[in-house]
Each structure stands twice: as structure tokens, then as C-alpha cells.
Amino acid sequence: MLMKSLFRDTGALGASVRMLARSKAPVSQRAGLASLSRRFALGSGVVSQSLRAKSASFSRFSRLSGFSGLGSRKFGSSSALRNAAAAAKVTPEMANSVKTSNVVAYWLIGTSGLVFGIVVLGGLTRLTESGLSITEWKPVTGSLPPIGQAEWEEEFAKYRDSPEFMQLNSHITLDEFKFIFFMEWAHRLWGRAIGAIFIAPAIYFAVTKRSSPHVNKRLLGLTSLLGLQGFLGWWMVKSGLDQEQLDARQSKPTVSQYRLTTHLGAAFFLYMGMLWTGLDILKENKWMRNPAEAGKLLKALDNPVLGPMRKIAVGLLAFCFVTAMSGGMVAGLDAGMIYNTWPKMGASWFPNGRELMDPHFARREDKSDLWWRNLLENPTTVQLVHRTFATAAFFGVLAVHMYALKHKAAMPRNAQKTVHALMGVVTLQVALGIFTILYVVPTPLASTHQAGSLALVTAALVFANQVRKPRASVRTMINSGFAQNLVNKTANSGSKIMSEASKLTR
Numbered sequence: 001m002l003m004k005s006l007f008r009d010t011g012a013l014g015a016s017v018r019m020l021a022r023s024k025a026p027v028s029q030r031a032g033l034a035s036l037s038r039r040f041a042l043g044s045g046v047v048s049q050s051l052r053a054k055s056a057s058f059s060r061f062s063r064l065s066g067f068s069g070l071g072s073r074k075f076g077s078s079s080a081l082r083n084a085a086a087a088a089k090v091t092p093e094m095a096n097s098v099k100t101s102n103v104v105a106y107w108l109i110g111t112s113g114l115v116f117g118i119v120v121l122g123g124l125t126r127l128t129e130s131g132l133s134i135t136e137w138k139p140v141t142g143s144l145p146p147i148g149q150a151e152w153e154e155e156f157a158k159y160r161d162s163p164e165f166m167q168l169n170s171h172i173t174l175d176e177f178k179f180i181f182f183m184e185w186a187h188r189l190w191g192r193a194i195g196a197i198f199i200a201p202a203i204y205f206a207v208t209k210r211s212s213p214h215v216n217k218r219l220l221g222l223t224s225l226l227g228l229q230g231f232l233g234w235w236m237v238k239s240g241l242d243q244e245q246l247d248a249r250q251s252k253p254t255v256s257q258y259r260l261t262t263h264l265g266a267a268f269f270l271y272m273g274m275l276w277t278g279l280d281i282l283k284e285n286k287w288m289r290n291p292a293e294a295g296k297l298l299k300a301l302d303n304p305v306l307g308p309m310r311k312i313a314v315g316l317l318a319f320c321f322v323t324a325m326s327g328g329m330v331a332g333l334d335a336g337m338i339y340n341t342w343p344k345m346g347a348s349w350f351p352n353g354r355e356l357m358d359p360h361f362a363r364r365e366d367k368s369d370l371w372w373r374n375l376l377e378n379p380t381t382v383q384l385v386h387r388t389f390a391t392a393a394f395f396g397v398l399a400v401h402m403y404a405l406k407h408k409a410a411m412p413r414n415a416q417k418t419v420h421a422l423m424g425v426v427t428l429q430v431a432l433g434i435f436t437i438l439y440v441v442p443t444p445l446a447s448t449h450q451a452g453s454l455a456l457v458t459a460a461l462v463f464a465n466q467v468r469k470p471r472a473s474v475r476t477m478i479n480s481g482f483a484q485n486l487v488n489k490t491a492n493s494g495s496k497i498m499s500e501a502s503k504l505t506r
């Protein structure tokens with residue numbers, strides 16, 4: 001009864017506010033209405049005195065009055081939405097935060113798959129030593145490969161001027177050059193394709209309001225990261241083409257391991273950002289469609305056992321990422337070509353201290369850079385660092401797996417499955433790493449090992465996402481029982497506002 005009257009009255013209140021917002025009512029009047037809505041919400045007895053419940057009532061109010069992302073399309077202009085939301089102390093974030101179309105989520109997850117693919121292709125480009133074959137960066141005109149003999153000869157002539165040709169590849173023929181050119185060209189073309197497939201739909205979704213402002217901010221961040229990634233790719237290649245830089249590093253013509261790892265790290269971030277956002281959208285939409293189920297899940301997520309698990313899951317994701325980056329350093333220094341034994345490194349468990357902290361790697365006279373230069377530039381030490389991180393990652397996942405098994409009852413079902421998958425992937429990844437070392441980095445194994453690192457990060461990310469509590473706005477809405485009650489009441493209420501609002505929750 002109480003609920004019935006609450007919804008009836010809130011509906012009427014929402015209608016009045018909508019009218020006020022449309023009629024550009026004076027601010028004082030709108031503020032008065034906001035305070036009325038506040039008193040109303042607090043006096044209803046349905047919501048508690050807590051601040052969280054207050055914000056739930058404002059979310060409820062904003063949705064019933066049509067002031068949500070979807071509502072703004074149907075009921076009013078975005079400035080009316082902003083004004084009314086501000087007057088009612090419903091932040092635009094809260095008012096608009098819930099609904100983003102599932103299509104946006106599928107597109108994000110699909111694009112993250114393309115990023116996965118380009119990381120693997122990038123690894124193949126490096127492993128086939130093709131990455132320095134294109135000596136210029138032409139973001140637009142470079143989309144087309146040379147056409148006809150004359151253009152190929154011209155391109156080959158540029159390559160013949162590069163340090164890589166002069167010092168390592170002076171024997172290669174035009175046909176062999178064509179192969180390495182096409183590897184690098186395909187990598188760059190794939191990058192351009194990801195740019196187009198990401199940016200054009202992102203604009204479309206934002207303009208047509210299929211994505212909420214909250215998601216739009218993330219799309220903007222991901223677009224910037226995508227642009228940065230293209231630049232980082234060229235910045236990396238430049239380090240292998242510029243003889244001065246090679247001299248400074250005292251290196252053969254290869255790219256800097258720092259730049260390779262930065263490029264790899266940015267790709268991982270892009271991948272994780274797309275996947276995380278896509279999963280968030282799907283999850284929230286699912287909750288809004290089925291508030292009763294979501295309520296149960298929220299209750300399960302409130303279990304105190306999951307408190308530490310949430311932090312551990314994020315920590316584990318970060319650790320897997322760092323381990324992958326240490327692998328990038330190994331790849332950048334070709335450090336997998338030495339110490340091709342496991343578990344020992346050569347005849348002993350660890351190389352001797354003199355080799356691990358070789359003074360030749362220090363560049364300062366006082367040798368104050370001895371430690372960090374060896375950790376990041378000495379192939380022996382870098383390999384040992386990667387082995388150490390990998391071992392720690394394996395035991396970290398094992399510990400989480402055991403902890404999850406111990407608290408099985410408290411874990412959401414899907415998280416239980418993911419933690420098993422995580423255990424499987426980390427075992428496979430360690431095995432791939434070991435075989436990559438034992439067989440002295442054959443391309444198929446090394447490439448699968450690289451793909452495995454992304455698979456591991458994927459499993460860790462999905463797990464962290466599953467045990468995470470939802471965003472505040474969704475949480476307060478579902479916790480208040482609002483969505484469930486709304487759906488129940490709508491069936492026979494006959495109220496237009498109620499049926500409009502209930503659609504928002506489906």
C-alpha cells in the first residue's frame with residue numbers, strides 16, 4: 001500500500017518536475033521542488049536515513065521523471081536534464097549512468113579481440129625480424145603498399161640505407177624484402193583498421209546517446225590511448241633505425257627494449273580498457289533486466305569474505321600485467337637466447353653475482369646506476385627477473401585458487417569458474433615460457449607464449465570484474481528494491497510514467 005502510494009506520488013512529482021524543467025522555471029522554484037522531493041523521499045519510510053538511500057531515492061526520482069540517459073531522449077533536452085538533475089541534487093552521472101546499449105558492449109569486446117590479434121601479429125613481426133623494414137611513418141598514404149617494380153625498387157633502396165640492412169641483412173633479395181615489408185605493413189594496416197572500427201562507431205554511439213556519459217568518458221580515454229599507440233609504434237621503430245640511438249645503446253640494429261615494452265604495455269591497457277568497459281555494460285544491463293537476480297548477487301557480493309578477494313583480484317591483475325611487461329623486456333633484449341635451461345640457469349640455480357650485476361652496464365663513473373641498468377639492460381638479469389615474476393605469478397594464482405576453493409560458498413558461480421580457468425591459463429603460460437626457453441625461442445612457441453600472456457590477463461581481468469561491486473548508481477537502485485517493485489507495479493498500474501520508467505529497467 002505504502003509502496004503503491006509512493007510510486008503514484010513520485011510519478012506525479014516527476015511529471016511536475018518535467019514540466020518545470022521544460023518551462024524553464026526559475027531556479028528558486030526548481031530548488032524548492034528538489035527539496036520537496038527530498039522530504040518526500042525521506043518521509044516515505046521506504047528508504048532509510050542513510051546517505052546511500054538518499055541517493056537511491058534521487059536516482060528513482062530522476063528515472064521516474066524521465067531524467068535518465070534514455071529518458072532525456074524521450075522526454076526532454078539534455079540541458080533540461082542537466083538543470084533538473086542539478087536542482088534535484090541528482091548528478092548527471094547518477095541520472096545518466098545506468099543505460100548503455102548492449103550493442104556498445106559487443107562492439108567494445110569485438111574491438112578488444114582485434115587488439116588481441118594485433119598484439120600477436122606485432123610479436124610475429126618482431127620474431128620474423130620484419131619490424132624495421134618500413135623506414136618511414138606515413139599514417140595516411142602508407143596504407144597502400146608499393147605497386148609495380150619501380151615502386152618496390154624505390155622502397156627497397158630506402159631499406160638498403162637503414163642500419164639493419166647494412167649491418168645484418170645485406171644479403172637479402174627483393175623477394176625476401178617483400179616478405180618482411182608485408183609483415184610490418186599488415187601490422188600497421190591492422191592498427192589503422194582498429195582506429196577506424198573504434199573511432200567512427202564511438203562518435204556515433206555518443207551522438208545518438210546509445211552510450212551513457214560515464215561510458216563516453218571511457219571511450220574518449222580509449223580513443224586517446226589508441227592515438228598514442230600509433231605514435232608509440234613509430235617512436236619504437238625509430239629507435240631501431242637511428243644510428244645515433246643505436247650507438248648510444250651500443251646495440252645492433254634492434255628497437256629499444258624500453259620502447260618495445262612501452263608499446264606492448266599501451267596495447268595491453270587498450271585491450272583491458274575495452275574489455276573491462278564492455279563487460280561492465282553487459283553486467284549492468286543484465287542486472288537492470290533482472291533486478292531480483294541482481295539483488296541476490298549483490299547480497300552475495302556483500303559477503304565479508306569477498307572484501308579481501310576484491311583487492312587480491314585487482315592486485316593479481318596488476319601482477320600479471322607487470323610479469324607480461326618483464327617478458328616484453330626479455331623479448332626486447334633477445335634475452336631468451338641465453339640460458340636455455342630450466343629450472344636451473346646453466347649449471348647453477350642462479351648466475352653468479354658478477355654476471356648479474358655486471359659493471360659494464362653501468363654508464364655513470366661512480367656506478368650509481370649499476371643496479372637499475374643491470375635489472376633493465378643486462379639480458380641475464382632481465383631473464384632472471386622474468387623467471388622470478390613468472391614464478392611469483394604462478395604461486396599467486398595458486399594461492400588465490402586455494403582461497404577461492406576454501407570460500408567456495410561465498411563466491412559467485414561465474415567467479416568460481418573463472419578462477420579455475422585462471423589456474424589453467426597460468427599453468428599453460430608457464431609451460432609455454434619454459435618450452436620457449438628450452439627450444440631457444442622458436443617463432444610458433446614464442447608467439448603462442450605471447451598470446452598466452454594476453455589470455456592470462458583476460459582471465460585475471462574477468463575474475464576481478466566478476467567479484468567487483470557494481471557502480472554506486474546501479475547499486476543504490478537495485479538495493480532500494482526500486483527496480484523490482486517498479487516492474488511488479490507496472491503491470492496493472494496503467495500509469496504512462498510507470499510504464500515508460502519500467503522500460504528503462506528492462
Ligand code: HEM
Pocket residue numbers: 123126127264320323324325326327328329330331332334335336337342386387389390391393394426429430431432433434436437441446447449450452453456
Ligand atoms: C605468468 C607467466 C608468464 C607471463 C605472463 C609471461 C609473459 C611474457 C610476455 C608478454 C613476453 C613478451 C612476448 C613478446 O613481446 O614477444 C614474454 C617473453 C618471454 N618469456 Fe614469458 N611469461 C611468463 C612465464 C615465462 C616463463 C616461466 C619463462 C621461462 C622460464 C618465460 C620465458 C620467456 C621468454 C624466453 C620470452 C622471450 C620470447 C621472445 O623473445 O619472443 N616466460 N613472456
